[in-house]
């Protein structure tokens with residue numbers, strides 16, 4: 001060393017050190033890869049080569065937006081179980097769905113969720129990994145999602161749905177609700193308009209005021225912030241170490257910056273809602289969250305917990321619901337026969353648009369519900385993986401004993417396109433949800449369809465907003481169908497894709513979403529005209 005310093009100086013020492021570091025790194029990584037391919041407990045499972053040796057495979061898929069399609073492809077190639085990361089297995093059966101998510105499985109949420117909170121202490125119901133902490137949050141939040149709460153919040157939802165329906169008329173260039181006889185209006189991009197509606201509803205429920213996106217452009221930029229926040233969470237979740245090392249700030253700078261902007265924005269909205277506090281007769285989410293107490297411990301939410309929840313609710317409740325609504329428009333405009341049947345059901349059930357509200361009459365519209373379910377089957381708003389980590393003692397899934405520490409899951413997109421449960425999986429067939437509505441469709445076949453359907457996930461960590469989402473989508477869709485006829489704008493193809501292809505590539509059958517944990521979407525472009533039967 002001394003001669004080196006004397007002859008080559010400090011530079012010589014430094015380059016020797018660098019050389020040794022590179023060699024050590026190379027040896028370490030090669031040994032790790034060989035271990036993961038040979039002696040690792042999951043070595044016997046098939047999967048893409050790079051997925052077996054590194055989580056960067058998942059990071060790449062998450063960044064590409066085609067991750068849900070990748071699960072679909074890999075199951076087609078490798079069968080019902082494959083290794084999507086060194087420690088991770090994806091399953092594609094209805095039995096695995098039950099074993100991993102239903103009942104009381106020996107799993108908890110994986111470390112994937114550790115990256116979701118902006119900082120420690122701001123874990124939401126969704127990002128809480130610890131089962132006890134989650135159970136408490138769920139008990140408190142259940143007050144805000146009770147049927148009574150839903151009833152008191154319905155008026156805020158309906159105000160925005162009315163405005164959505166009117167906006168469709170004015171933006172299409174139709175004169176007014178009773179004018180413009182017969183003509184088709186200007187095409188509207190329904191991905192955008194459904195977003196405006198559901199964001200306004202969630203703003204109203206979570207922050208005490210709509211974002212006013214249906215009416216004005218100012219706040220519409222928030223949609224991108226929310227989408228990027230979700231996308232950043234997905235990318236980071238695939239390799240949580242990236243957040244610890246701060247690599248996201250370098251590798252995904254723009255997405256990361258917009259995520260931070262969303263966090264700042266939601267904190268500001270939260271502050272404004274906190275100023276109103278209890279002193280209001282508004283019975284929105286916040287009202288219930290401020291008042292609710294855990295039935296077991298008597299404790300309500302602290303201020304940071306409230307911030308964590310309101311922050312989550314916008315992401316969880318707006319983009320997902322708008323995807324379900326936009327995809328319903330996509331499939332209806334691509335399947336005129338279905339549109340006809342749905343119109344008949346709505347027009348024969350209601351005699352005034354104001355009769356369309358949450359309750360038994362709307363729930364009796366089975367075809368409407370089947371349309372929404374079939375749209376969510378083909379284009380699940382959360383289509384990728386919601387991973388769970390196996391706890392000590394392991395878990396048995398489809399005859400495989402899976403060891404502690406493994407991440408396991410079922411990707412909704414792959415399961416819901418699995419031909420073993422959904423004959424002609426790429427075709428939009430709402431009848432498959434209604435017994436005796438077509439050849440071979442029986443109570444049993446409908447049960448099978450249901451058993452492999454999980455857009456809201458299932459079990460104790462399933463979506464708590466499911467009833468709210470159905471109510472919002474069904475009310476909005478039924479009201480639009482009642483007031484308007486609509487069709488795909490001629491010559492437009494936005495949103496078209498297929499399960500065999502990726503985002504942006506063309507095939508007419510499936511509404512193609514970009515997987516960002518929730519989803520990016522575009523189209524369909526739809527033209528409306530006033531329904532002549534409505535006075």
Ligand code: HEM
Pocket residue numbers: 125126127138312313316317318320321324380381382386454455456457460461462463464465466468469
């Ligand atoms: C069509 C619309 C919706 C879909 C497809 C959907 C889907 C999902 C899914 C798949 C999960 C589980 C995620 C995971 O395990 O990581 C979930 C959880 C959740 N969703 Fe939804 N969601 C929708 C609407 C809503 C709405 C409207 C709200 C609230 C206003 C909401 C609030 C939540 C919350 C709080 C959780 C976490 C529940 C827990 O961990 O206990 N969602 N959702």
